[in-house]
Amino acid sequence: MKKAIEITGLTKIYKNGRGISDLNLSVDQGDVFGFLGPNGAGKTTAMKMMAGLIKPDRGDVKIFGASVFDDYVTAMKDVGCIIETAESYPYLTANDNLKIFARFYPWVDQRRIDECLKITGLLKYKNEKSAKFSLGMKQRLGVAAAILSKPKLLILDEPLNGLDVEGMLDMRNLIKRLVQEEGVTFFISSHLIHDVELTCTRIGVVYGGKLVNVEYTQNILSDYATLENYFVSEVDRNGRV
């Protein structure tokens, strides 16, 4: 099976000693990969490097075979992402924000913009400026922007941030629908273990800047009662007292 993501020896260490070290990982097409770890474990750093926002000390990330650092435009052609926080231009309406994003994809028209606004429940707010949006609405707009170009890979950093229960359920259903109907690959980071358990098919645990284990959710749940138990066990095994 063709790899959606191939990460080799990815390393970025900040001056304070934190970051991510020697990350090696591959994600198959159609996977819903959960990147699980406590705060400060290096999840966002890894995802920022995957999206080309920060340059690594060494290592490479290939998306559908194209290197993010050598051939960025090709690598990002079929990628949608939310990194750290879902941002939008506050002085523009939801519709205008999506129009701005749509310019990078010639095939995205107003109908697709409306479709994405409808999927994320923002259609009735399309003419409101995003400055007036709540955190949850901004997150929904970020999701709409990420799925706008019908990407083959979605990199989502804490996609459930700011969402209420209804929003979380919608998000979970959206992920499942996109995987089943369009074969989209997901790379999701989260510290919400329960949601990762319900959504992801494969899980990587990152702790202290290192990837400590990668396993299929099905296998984990056959050995452990919950994903939380597995996570605690992995973290303990790797040095946490």
Add this chain to the structure above:
Amino acid sequence: MVGFKAAFLNETTKLMKKKKMIAAAILSILAVLVGQVAVTAIKHGFGLRVVGSNEFPLVVLSIFIYTILPLFATFLAIDMFNGEFTTNTMKITLTRPVSRFGVYSAKVSTLALFIIANLFFVMVLSLLAGLLFNPSSASLLGITRVVLSYSTSFLPVFVFSLLVVLLSNLIWRGLAVFFLSIIVFVGFKFLSLVLSHYSSFFIISMFDWYTLWISEKINGYKIFRQILIMSGSGIMFFTAGYYLFDRKDI
């Protein structure tokens, strides 16, 4: 340059939606109006003809080019770089299929477009005001001189903006960049007066180089030399700014 067109259209769209554009337009209109009122008041009050219809746009330009234009070009440059870095909106563009060079070039091109549009707007306004209040002194040669002055004024202001862009990528805080730009502006002007032999190297001293183009005897050698100095400085500022922008971790 993949994605440049989309990035450029996006930057111009964002520019049009910002209140700074309206402020720049209002201040430009005010500058022309106040100038014309002053000229008319002197003419009617003291019976003195200060400027004719063709000289009025040049008087406006001589003030405009040292005040409103570089000020708003600085605001815009800071907004496009520091503003987007601090509000985290830079990553919206940088996570799309567009190279960093494409994004950087689109931003710089938008800055150039803003300077051209602002100069054109003030030129048309001041020409209209001059023609309206002093129609008798209008001439085709005079209008040509005005158009030439405004057109050539683009280059030094643009080169100064590229210096601000470089500072925006060097320093994180927009406020620090703003004050540093003012210090550079005043400092360059001061140095060009003190070290007059080297004044050509201080970009600010070339803000009035349009006078070289409209003087009775055109000094081709001096114009050529100044074009080379400004182009060289512009290329260096652009390249250094891009180097920093490309290496920046978002």
